[in-house]
Amino acid sequence: MPKQIKLAAHFPGVNNTTVWSDPRSGSQIDFASFEHMARTAERGKFDFIFLAEGLRLREHAGKILDSDVVGRPNTTTVLAALSAVTSRLGLAGTLSSTFNEPYEVARQVSTLDHLSGGRAAWNVVTSPDAFTGQNFRRGGFLKREDRYQRAEEFLTTVRELWDSWAPDALVGDKQQGVFVREVGRFVHSGPQFDIEGEFTLPRTPQGQPIVIQAGDSDEGREFAAKSADVIFSRHGTLEDGQAFFTDVKRRLAAYGRSHEDLLIMPAATFVLGDTEEEAHEYAREIRYQQVRPATAIQFLEQVWRRDLSEYDADGPLPEVDPDPDAEPLTWGRVQLHQDNVETARKWRALAEEKKLSIRELVIEATTRQQFIGTPQQVAHTVNDYVQSDASDGFVLVPHLTPGGLDEFADKVVPHLQELGVFRTDYTGSTLREHLFSR
Structure with a gap:
């Protein structure tokens, strides 16, 4: 029997994925945009809709990065509102384990699960920079290993709070208005958190909300294998996906888990056309809209850590090498390239091999997993990836907000x-049932 594909929809916000200058692109704040995409995803029988969260507006060279602003209303508030206009769609939101506290997150996600009838999911992320931390009282900066240590204990603590109520704790005399027999008493003492008290909500309809982890690093993979229900990843080819799939799934046995206990759902974009040729031409147009000349230079400056504004985006790469000791020019986004000099070397080789300009190189180097073709071709390609164990499904990132998902759902x-x-x-009412029903 073939594997059943899992699908989610990502509301991307204003960034270089969304063609936000397109006249069809709607507001990133108006609730109607969120509602439109959520209703489309539910019409298409998707598992869940997924919201990222920007804790600070990104800056480049001291100015707001207008082509890559991740700014939106509070995630849990939006998802709570969406729970009222959907009835089956899962509702997944990103909340940082670096600048939040376990009790607060446990209560927010538990509340969403109760309000939605068991459809909540929490995407656990770490926040990597002191720039973002300036928005918070605790502030500061945590090294990668310290962030994951905090995240692991953070998730453990949240789950202790969720489990602090016995399944049958909410009982009592309805006429007398007394319902609580045993409240959720908790005590947690560890290196990161030392808290005790009483949790305010009983167990949720799912027992526990779904936990998602986003990350491709070794620490992220291990964290997901130990603790997550879904891992949100990125890869560009079938072979890369299969390698990631094999690596993460093999880690599960060490934690007493089976292959079916963790779903791998990479991000993916899609472009549809009446013919394959039309779809590829449209995809090329979209990428050039996403990577404008100024955007290409800014991407390059993230690696070079130099002012390259005098260079022509349609010209060759700079002859000068990156400055590995310079401060980053872009703040508020994850630094994907740990060794800038080595990244520049690979990019030079790629540009030379394919005769690419700066803009063409950035398009080539930043393109995520894409499905391009007729609706039937895309369906078969998506299925091929899943059946060949490159993933369990995909988190689709449309290039238009909010109507970009419509074509996929309908065609x-x-x-x-x-x-x-x-x-x-x-066939079920909760997100856990959608994802893990056999």
Whole structure:
């Protein structure tokens, strides 16, 4: 029997993924935008909708990065509102374990799970820079290993709070208005957190909300293998996906878990056309809209850590090498390149091999997993990735907000259903049932 594909929709916000200058692109703040995408995802029988969260506006060379602003309303507030206009769609939100506290996050996510009837998910992330920390009283900066130590204990503590109520704790005399027999008493003492008290909410409809982890680093993979239900990753080819899939799944046995206990769902974009040629031409147009000349130079400056504003984006790479000792020019985004000099060497080789300009190189180097073709071709390609163990499904990132998901839901999903690899209707009411029903 073929594997059943898992699908999620990512509301991307204003950044270099979204073609935010397109007249069809809507507001990133108006609730109607969130509602539109959520209703589309539910119409398409998706597992969940996924919101990232920007804790500070990104800056480049001391100015707000207008082509890559991740600014939006509070994640849990938006998801709570979406719970009122959907009935089956899962609701996943990102909350940092670096600048929040366990009790606060446990209460927020538990509340969302109760309000939605068991559809909440928490994407656990770490925040890597002191620049973002300036928005918080605790502030500061944590090294990578320290961030993951905090994150691991953070998640353990949250789960202790969720489990502090017995399943049958909410009982009592309805006429007398007395319902609580045993409240959620908790005590946690560890290197990161030393707290005790009473949790305010009983166990949620899911027992525990779904936990998602985003990250491709070795620490992130191990964290996901130990603790997560879903890992949100990125890879660009079938072979890379299979390697990631194999590596993460093999780690599960060390924690007494099976392959089915952790779902791997990479981010992916898609472009559809009436013909394959039309789809590829449209995809090329989209990438050039996403990577404008100024955007290309800014991307290059992230690696070079030099002012390259005098260079022509349609010209060759700078002859000068990156300055590895300089301060970053971009603040507020994850630094994906740990060795800038080595990254520049690889980019030079790629540019020379394919005769690429700066802009063409940035497009080549930053393109994430893409599915391009007719709706039927895309359905078959998505299915091929899942059946060949490159993933368990995908988190789709449309290039238009909020209407970019419509085509996939209306044109690709029916082909997946015809292949017998995607649901024709929801069979459960909770997100955990969507993701893990056998």
